[in-house]
Amino acid sequence: MVKPYSRPADDEPAWWCVVSSDQILVTEDNDLPFGCLQDMSFPDLNDYTTVFIGELRERSCYLVVADYLDDSFADGSFQSLRALLDTQDLEKFALAGRARQFSDFLSTHRFCGRCGTRMQAVDWELAMHCHQCQHRCYPRVSPCVIVAITRGDRILLAQGKRHKEGMYSILAGFVEAGESLEQALEREVHEEAGITVKNIQYQLSQPWPFPHSLMMGFTAEWAAGDLHIDPHELVTGDWFAFDQLPTIPPHGTIARTLIEKAIGKDSQ
Template identity: 75%
Template sequence: MATLYSKPADDEPAWWFVVSSDHLFLDAAGEVPFGCLQELSFPGLDEYRVVEIGELRERSCYLVMADYLDEQFTGGEFAPLRQLLAVEDMEKFAMAGRARQFSDFLNTHRFCGRCGARMQAIEWELAMHCNQCQHRCYPRVSPCIIVAIRKGDNILLAQGKRHKAGLHSILAGFVEAGESLEQALEREVYEEAGIRVKNIQYHLSQPWSFPHSLMMGFTAEWAEGELHIDPHELITGDWFAFDNLPMLPPEGTIARTLIDLSQKR
């Protein structure tokens, strides 16, 4: 459980997730800073909001909410959170995503959405409370489906508009109000690719902090229809043979896990 917390002792070794908008401060080696405050090139943290967000490898993790690309943090640079995927440490990536989501939550809930009064942080849990109308908010989590679709010895892969150039992945989309996960999957697949699917099977989930998603992963099989890729959502998409795949998402991501599962079926 995350709690609002004053800064730890200067000699406490800890992980430091310094978040600025959608960027994370990485040290000169491209890693999340680890160590005692007295050893790091950090400014004094008295004027920053510091939040204890959990533990990683038996050491505390702290979110530090920084100003936009705060120049007071030296010995590294702010980088997009996705850059951590290249490190292939999914535990660290997940904690960094948690830090970013908490930072977004605290920044966007300064005022009550019901009555407009200033909200106050709850000290024993990560929540914001309005003392005027008693409205309380918690960090938002948005459910999404992601699905690997197989057709014989081929898999459907597409390049999204936010993807790295050349990278292809599987289809995904947000669950709408009143939908089951399976209904959302069938709708998203039809809207983005124009096909129907069958044999839908759930496998696993993964938090995905872009900005606050929880990805629920499925596999399915093509049932009918010709591909018609939605140009508003995707750049391109096609069936690819498993022995001739394009650039894929990195190991450890839910997309790559589902692609590998489909290949083994």
Template identity: 60%
Template sequence: MLKPYQTPARDEPAWWFVISAGNMLLDQNNMPPHGALELLRWPDLTDYTVVHLGRLRERNCYLVIADLDDPNFTELGQFESVRLLIQQQDEELFALAARAKQVTEFIQTHRYCGRCGSRMEVIDWELAMQCNRCQHRCYPRISPCVIVAITKQNKILLARGKRHREGLFSVLAGFIEAGETVEQGLAREVHEEAGIRIKNIEYVGSQPWPFPHSLMLGFVAEWESGELRLDPFELEQGNWFGFDELPETPQPGSIADRLIQAARAKIEQA
């Protein structure tokens, strides 16, 4: 396996995840660039932070951290939201894009030691930052989140959060707090945001989510008790919806859509 900070060969075909100010370089088809450096009209990467992310379909994948409004990459596309990659419905591609954004966030927020304040330096044999003064070492942070599709009879609970655009509804989600189990965090978040209790919790799957370093743990569950009472600080709208009258929901490829479809299938099989 390549070292995380090894410079790629110029004749090596690879996937390139270029991040600038939280956005990713995408071409006209909303795909990250692919090809060898010697064929791409790019600058010398010597002055850029380049990180090996892994492999996608037998090709190495690299993160390149660019400057704000960096003009050196504009011939290959534009810097757009990583969320656009969900449209490709390619879980492996989106996972690597999410990793690229998360690693960028890690590097840019760990320039100085949180213990003694000295400058942190890159370790070249693993993905970490280390303070050579006090030997404090940091690794990329992962924040576990729970996200759940809740059904009541033949309806599903959907809500619109304050960060959602107008008209878009999704399932409930929230961060696990220190000292909680996943089950405890799930029950607490649902009760805090919607005022209800749930039962028959089933794990469906997970998805890395660059917000900016989350791991979404997805579940389906059933309403057990309580009247719907939305938290006004988190949610602006919400209600129980029949599956034949759903509002606009997250696009295919997102874990929220996967959970909605899992809840629908469970209702149809009942």
């Protein structure tokens, strides 16, 4: 087992996830930096937290936690994680998302939430431990439901307040304490669209590092009710014919996959 805080050898070819706040270092062609540490234009990593986070294509992957937009890293520029999503290389996007979530975890768990003592990194797993009260924390995962709802030959799409202008997607929301996934789905759909659904079917899941969600995807059918779009969460929403869709999320997103499953394009 590789300890998470073990230092990479200078001549070890590796993938590098240099994370600064909510951005990651990417090369000019929107790729993750790859190479031996001795060949990278990196500063001395003794001054940075470096964490082994797994392997990609039989090569080690390391997270480097950088200061905000640290210009000491000259192998690229800091970009949103979505820059990797746009390349449709889902393995690298998942790796970068994992790095982003670990970086966020380390930065938000420097002190114990129970007694306020400074926490220490556990050297054999990705966790932070308080030696004063023995409280231990692990990277947070927030469960979310996301659902593609059809009504005959139409699908419900809505524009969220945080979506790109003109972008429509399907409904989603966080699971609350004490809820099953199905209960959370029914509640979110009713709150955001004013309708009830039937024939709820689980399809797939996707880690979504904005900042630490696990999206669990479903399809469902309209059961009853007229649309009443929640103005606090959504800009607009409507039923769209399968062959007349507006701009929808890109390939590689769970939303796009669910839309294509719902309208019957996933096997084409």
